[in-house]
Amino acid sequence: MLNKLNSLHLRINRQILFPASSLIFSNSTVSAAKLDSHEPTVITTSISPIDPNPSDPVRDIVADLKNLGFRRFIGENYVRDFDDLRLNESQVDRIFDCLRTESPVVAVQLFHWLRSEYGFKHSRYSSFVVSHVLASKKRFKELRFVLEQMLQEEGSDSAPSLCELLLNSFRDWGSNSEVCDMLAFVYSRSEMVHDALFVLAKMKDLNLKVSIQTYNSLLYNLRYTDIVWDLYHEIKVNATPQSEYTTSILIDGLCQQSRVQNAVLFLQETAGEEFGPSVVSFNTIMSRCCKLGFAEAAKALVCMMLKYGLHPDAYSYNILIHGLCVAGSMEEALEFTNDMQKHGVKPDTLTYHILAKGFHLLGQMTGAWEIIQKMLVKGLNPDLVTYTALICGHCQIGNIEEGLRLREEMLSQGIPLNAISYSVLLSCLCKRGQVDEALRLFYEMETAGLNADLVTYSILIHGLCKQEKVQKAIQLYDEMCSKKIYPNSFTLSAILLGLCENEMMSEARMYFDTLTMCDLTQDIILYNIMIDGYVKVGNIGEALQLYNQIIEKRITPSIVTFNSLIYGLCKNGMVAEARRWLLENIMLHGLEPSTVTYTILMNAYCEEGNMHCLFKLLEEMRAKAIGPSHITYTVVIKGLCKQWKLQEAIRLLEDMYAEGLTPDQITYNTIIQCFCKAKDIKTAFQLHEEMLLHKLEPTPVTYNILINGLCLYGDLKDADNLLFSLQKSDISLTKVAYTTIIKAHCVKGDVNKAVVYFRHMVEKGFEISIRDYSSVINRLCKRCLISEAKSFFRMMLLDGYRPDQHICEVICNAVYQGGDISSMFELAAGMIKSGLVPDKFMRKKGNSAATKFSMNVFCVLFYSLRRSSTSPLLQLRPLLPRPCCNAAASSSLNIIIVFINFSLLCLVLTLIIGNFKTTLIHHTLMCNSVVLFHLKTRRLVALWQRKTPNSIFRNSCAERW
DNA sequence: ATAGGGTTAG
Known part of the structure; x- marks a missing residue:
């Protein structure tokens, strides 16, 4: 009961009395001084002996600690007493000073206890006292810990003052050498290298021994500098016994600086010494070689290892296998994996991961899968x-x-x-x-x-x-x-690439130019992205200009640079030119054409239908041992499909699997589309099943192709069912799936179904454009379903879409054909209100209804412009045949009328202008003519006729009119 | 204090 009460009291007591460590002490001068002064505080401690006067609290505490021992001292009663005391820093220092000779173990225990229980910040003096105790007992781990805590509080540039204290007050203490050494070590490990070197210099002055661990740590921290060689010299001169790490640290330093040759030479120099060439050192060099792309050199190093009687370990093998995998030599990598087992080194999870990555890099996903499966079968977790x-x-x-x-x-x-x-x-x-x-x-x-x-x-x-x-x-x-x-260049390129992929080329260029100004475009990748962006929007000129900039700046182009340029040339139909670039410029820069290079060219030949050249390139690739990728094969399959060699295409697909290349969705989409076109819907669906079997998720495009296939060559009902089941399974589709099926129903005349699907499309949240409406209206008009077209047009208006030029023309044309003149004028007025002009018909030849109509609309348009605008000519100019424009520009006319059919013209003009005197114009002149009037005088100024130019105006006649 | 996985140009 009493114990419980006491412990409760203690808890409360602590909470109240010791929320912060400094409360133990009435005087916290040290920390205050530290805060106020920039100079490190130098404490010269003189420890006073215990006062025989019984009022000295230190005396009682020390006596209790010695008599009772630490365990009993920290029993609750004493703790309470201790808690209630207010000790200043020098009193605590005295406690440790007294304890260290008589009860060193207790001193250490008290030291830890004060810190852990009260979060107490010890003085430098106490810390050093305890450090010496620990050093003398060879408790180096704890010593390191104490000094680490101390240096965390002291921070960098504290070495001078700490050394002064250590060398003034502790010079003759037995363990000074160890404490100094550990201090230097901890400074080094805490990345306060200058402080470590300061301590080292002091030690040298006093002839104190520096351990190899301290040297090693410093060597490691300074491995990129030449100071390491001074230190190494010092080690040799002092005859400090080396450890196995010393040489490997130096080797690592050289390797990190890519001075591989120096590393090998140095290793050879250490041969015969106690810690000469080691497996670790060799591994370090091999790793660097592989990172620099010299897998061959790494292989040679293995032989060298064996000569020194060293046996490659799991690290050695993994490093080498990794190097080979990255270099694309999977066969050799697998050979070394076998070799490894033969020499009793078991491949581990790392080995399997490395191999999987190797396959992955080559795009051989099947190989990668198999490796991981093999690993799991072997029981590796x-x-x-x-x-x-x-x-x-x-x-x-x-x-x-x-x-x-x-x-x-x-x-x-x-x-x-x-x-x-x-x-x-x-x-x-x-x-x-x-x-x-x-x-x-x-x-x-x-x-x-x-x-x-x-x-x-x-x-x-x-x-x-x-x-x-x-x-x-x-x-x-x-x-x-x-x-x-x-x-880094990845992030910069992510932004640049994002802009280019959006075809925001001017923004991309602005960003790129900013980077150039900051001198950040030394990286060829950024140039490559820009070039590729230009090429994709068809601007080969700008791309070539950037290429010239690269050459001027003496930046080395990469194969990707050329690939993009070749793509650009091909896209512009300059395949022969592209082929020449491949042969000349790439070789000139000492680059090897890649799989991508060949694939681009092969694709260009495929587009041209030049299968002969396509297959020649495939042979060339094989001869050069450049492996075709799944994309290359997709291009070949596309070529075969073009030639309707469907069975060969299927065979190639099988070959791909056999070669460990995984066809992707595009491969399947290509071949499925081909079977659809060949009206072999059954096989197309079988291929779709095959995709699922290979766990290849069909893309929305796959379904577009299948739906389109069913619509065109199969049963439209099946297409309906397919779309229905896809919708039900919540498989992601694109808008095309809907537009395809809508089109099919329009063609078949099932307007109701078309409308239903159109509503689905809208509900699915696809962005609907005016084109989607107009294509439906267009089809309905073509089938003379005028009232259906009109109701669709109304639906569009209800959906909040403003009709555009094209849709107006289509619907106007349709209503005109249906003889619905009033609807036509209604629409024309609507068009003019929306600022639309029937421009395309002006250029149409022939006496079609559309042309007739457009002429009338033009009149209406002209009228409204005359009323609203001061310069109708300027606005009409783009609509007029060229000679008309010239005439308009050269005279100060402010009226033009263009028409073909006299009776319609009269109707319109009477409707609009009212008192217009149609008699001014002779009927026979009006057919297939363009007439120019002067508004004020109402006089005929110019006329162009299509068939027989009127003799009066012959001189103004244009070629086409 | 030596080995593995992810992003980027077709």
């Missing part, structure tokens, strides 16, 4: 990286659902995702255009306490730019910078 690889595999083929399912599985297995695994999912969502989903996942990731890194931000910024959500992208960009994550 999937870890975060394995899962990431699996998620990546699913995401690659667009199966985000499976990716998200795996995420759930990971969480249930207690494997939390990191920024990388989230990035894979985010990237997949962005690629599918689900940026909002991606943002949601991103916030979820942040809520889970994961920090987005540069890559994560780059993915999102790219996704947002691509969707024209530039504002949000900029917001994220600012957020990223505020987190001190600075953009």
